[in-house]
Amino acid sequence: MFKPLSFYIGLRYTAAKRRNHFISFISLTSMIGLMLGVAVLIIVLSVMNGFDRELKQRILGMVPHAVIKGAGPLPDWQQVDRLVEEHPRVLAAAPFVQGQGMVTGGGNVRGVMLNGVLPEQEKTVSIIENHMVEGSLDDLVSGEFGIIIGKLMAASLRLGIGDKVTVVLPEASVTPAGVLPRLKRFTVKGIFSVGAELDGNYTLIHMDDASKLMRTGGKAEGVRLLVDDLFAAPKVAEEAARMLDGRYYISDWTRTHGNLFQAIRMEKTMIGLLLMFIVAVAAFNIVSTLVMVVTDKTADIAILRTMGATPGRIMRIFIVQGAVIGIFGTLVGTTLGVVGALNISDVISWIEGILGHKFLSADVYFISYLPSQLQWQDVFIISGAGLAMSLLATIYPAWRASRVDPAEALRYE
Secondary structure: OOOOHHHHHHHHHHHOOOOOHHHHHHHHHHHHHHHHHHHHHHHHHHHHHHHHHHHHHHHHHHOOOEEEEEEEEEOOHHHHHHHHOOOOOEEEEEEEEEEEEEEEEOOEEEEEEEEEEOHHHHHHHOOHHHHEEEOOHHHOOOOOOEEEEEHHHHHHHOOOOOOEEEEEEEEEEEEOOEEEEEEEEEEEEEEEOOOOOHHHHEEEEEHHHHHHHHOOOOOEEEEEEEEOOHHHHHHHHHHHHHOOOOOOEEEEHHHHOHHHHHHHHHHHHHHHHHHHHHHHHHHHHHHHHHHHHHHHOHHHHHHHHHOOOOHHHHHHHHHHHHHHHHHHHHHHHHHHHHHHHHHHHHHHHHHHHHHOOOOOOOOOOOOOOOOOOOOHHHHHHHHHHHHHHHHHHOHHHHHHHHOOOHHHHHOOO
16 A cells, blocks of 8 residues: 655654664653643543533522612512513513521521522522422412521521521611611521532522511512523623613622632633643653654664655654654543543542542532533644644654755764
């Protein structure tokens, strides 16, 4: 079978056993370094993608994608709810009453965000029903003053289903006994766990009870929206507000939690760049390998030149040899990285089971396991960068081989 001479000789040089074993060792370490660099970069970026996905699903599944409020309590929130749901990109809408306060129970006090909701509509805009450990949203009944709390809050205040807690608002009421803080006794109706900080400071009560507690006159404070695209939430909220008569204020998740996701994105970028330097170091080890090969093969190069090989052909021989090392290392590294990214969560769980130690404790971290999400775009970029750097690393040694003077090289042979 016909093979181009440069390609044939380059493959022979790659596969041949060398007299100088140190050169073979350097070639092997260059290939292994490239493999490990590519594999680790794919796995780490997949883990970063996994954390980003989990935070979006958990935190942004609980907090509003966007909110529309009036200058005060909405006198006719039903109409606002109906009008904004007519927007093609609004999947659902639900009214709410929100306030800050403190919850006391079990001898402890904890600051909380009180969210008054209608259970039947809250299910359409929130994932909380899917993360209930005990109880249900339907247990919130108007007039019963029930409350649903997070798992961390329940553990901190030593509370369970049916226990009583006192909700204290940062507002005073004037009574015959003097100025007293506004407070109300609630009964724990449910406990949820989303594996994030919301488990410690997020509570839900019925909107009618919240309206009485916060004195909104039975009116909703605003309407929260669930949109079809998180990153379009600011635009969708603005367009939905324009559909309403009157003056309304809008807010969205980019203002309340945007810094968290920007930090994750920046960390992913910086870690990717740092690990890419590891791939670059491994790729440019090919330079030292080929330089030593050129020195070792100087006599062979001179003989090929005397037999009519052009400098361009000599250059292509060593480009082929370096490219084989780079392509093999990148492909094997990509395969290992993809397999590792798809199985890293199970591997870490298996190690935790053997050691009997939890690496990511739910009491400390947002997420209690190591998530991973493989994105093929990252795989193609990493593989392409590895191949490109490997090919660039062959240019100087190959050019140096093409400049060998046959007469000088064979003088002492």
